Amino acid sequence: MARINLNHIRHAYGAKPKSENDYALKEVHHEWNDGGAYALLGPSGCGKTTLLNIISGLINPSEGEILFDGKDVTHLSTQERNIAQVFQFPVIYDTMTVYDNLAFPLRNRHVPEAEVDRRVKETIEMIGLGGWAKKTARGLTADQKQKISLGRGLVRNDVSAILFDEPLTVIDPEMKWVLRSQIKRLHKQFGFTMVYVTHDQTEALTFADKVVVMYDGQIVQIGTPAELFERPRHTFVGYFIGSPGMNVLPVKLDGGTATIGGEQLGLTFQPKVKAGAKTELGIRPEFVSLGREGMPVAITKVEDIGRHKIVRARFADQPISIIVDEDGEIPAEPRVTFDPKAINIYADSWRVGEE
Numbered sequence: 001m002a003r004i005n006l007n008h009i010r011h012a013y014g015a016k017p018k019s020e021n022d023y024a025l026k027e028v029h030h031e032w033n034d035g036g037a038y039a040l041l042g043p044s045g046c047g048k049t050t051l052l053n054i055i056s057g058l059i060n061p062s063e064g065e066i067l068f069d070g071k072d073v074t075h076l077s078t079q080e081r082n083i084a085q086v087f088q089f090p091v092i093y094d095t096m097t098v099y100d101n102l103a104f105p106l107r108n109r110h111v112p113e114a115e116v117d118r119r120v121k122e123t124i125e126m127i128g129l130g131g132w133a134k135k136t137a138r139g140l141t142a143d144q145k146q147k148i149s150l151g152r153g154l155v156r157n158d159v160s161a162i163l164f165d166e167p168l169t170v171i172d173p174e175m176k177w178v179l180r181s182q183i184k185r186l187h188k189q190f191g192f193t194m195v196y197v198t199h200d201q202t203e204a205l206t207f208a209d210k211v212v213v214m215y216d217g218q219i220v221q222i223g224t225p226a227e228l229f230e231r232p233r234h235t236f237v238g239y240f241i242g243s244p245g246m247n248v249l250p251v252k253l254d255g256g257t258a259t260i261g262g263e264q265l266g267l268t269f270q271p272k273v274k275a276g277a278k279t280e281l282g283i284r285p286e287f288v289s290l291g292r293e294g295m296p297v298a299i300t301k302v303e304d305i306g307r308h309k310i311v312r313a314r315f316a317d318q319p320i321s322i323i324v325d326e327d328g329e330i331p332a333e334p335r336v337t338f339d340p341k342a343i344n345i346y347a348d349s350w351r352v353g354e355e
């Protein structure tokens with residue numbers, strides 16, 4: 001398995017990009033650890049598939065280079081890079097048996113037949129298709145076919161990385177978690193480097209050690225689920241991750257004091273902000289308390305979703321969401337306070353640190 005370096009990668013589909021907006025990938029520069037499980041998460045069109053295809057070798061980037069374990073593979077094919085891929089739709093041979101589908105990549109590499117037999121049998125058990133070896137793939141369900149796609153990567157046992165492009169899209173909801181936990185277990189057992197594209201935040205958060213959040217052709221943050229939740233680096237990460245997402249409110253700053261709509265809030269730090277920047281305060285709905293103390297809000301809607309209520313309100317002329325316990329009271333003259341430790345400050349959409 002490989003450590004992957006993406007060095008100053010940029011990509012434009014058109015031949016002559018005229019402006020920054022013509023780039024589907026603007027600047028990707030990161031190192032991904034050997035054996036890591038990375039989920040690429042972001043809205044439609046943000047560049048996830050483009051980046052995955054650049055890693056696999058299906059696309060040559062317009063600029064930059066890709067290294068696997070320090071070796072430049074930028075101009076090598078997928079096969080030469082030794083990459084296994086699992087796509088949205090299983091890529092298997094419908095007329096072949098499960099056994100032959102798994103044997104195919106090994107026979108292609110002229111692995112001796114005794115070794116093929118041993119590895120195929122091992123893999124069939126690993127992917128939970130024991131007993132299905134002689135069945136032709138055509139009759140299998142979508143999740144069983146997807147298990148074969150995964151098995152074709154694992155059977156080779158020499159791949160640099162396994163890339164997944166929304167592999168659970170066509171799987172029935174009740175089978176999704178089975179397959180997800182199987183992939184997770186196999187990753188733990190074999191430690192393959194895994195890059196997993198999804199636009200489903202639950203999938204990304206439950207699955208990966210590191211979530212790579214993409215927005216508008218850039219990686220805006222790579223972090224653990226806890227880091228993305230507590231300290232979103234960009235306002236986009238704040239409201240994309242979480243349900244509902246982080247509240248982002250325009251704010252005036254003066255040293256350790258923040259003013260929103262005439263209301264003053266103390267901060268636990270002095271944010272370092274360049275003059276003229278657009279400043280915003282980020283606070284997650286979980287850390288806004290509704291009660292009789294604090295700053296006035298006007299409630300517009302209460303959504304009861306079982307374990308808790310989501311209160312939608314207007315605060316300082318801005319929409320705000322608040323999470324309240326199921327048995328939490330909603331006062332007649334509601335007010336809010338923000339947990340000072342949970343406040344993030346943003347300048348031109350990027351999180352700022354202390355002075």
Ligand code: ATP
Pocket residue numbers: 013014024042043044045046047048049050051199
């Ligand atoms: P989705 O979740 O919808 O698959 P994505 O995050 O994977 O989206 P990409 O498919 O990588 O995003 O697309 C990134 C940008 O590049 C989009 O603006 C898209 O329209 C553009 N794009 C993708 N493929 C091509 C192509 N073959 N030719 C021209 N533009 C393309």
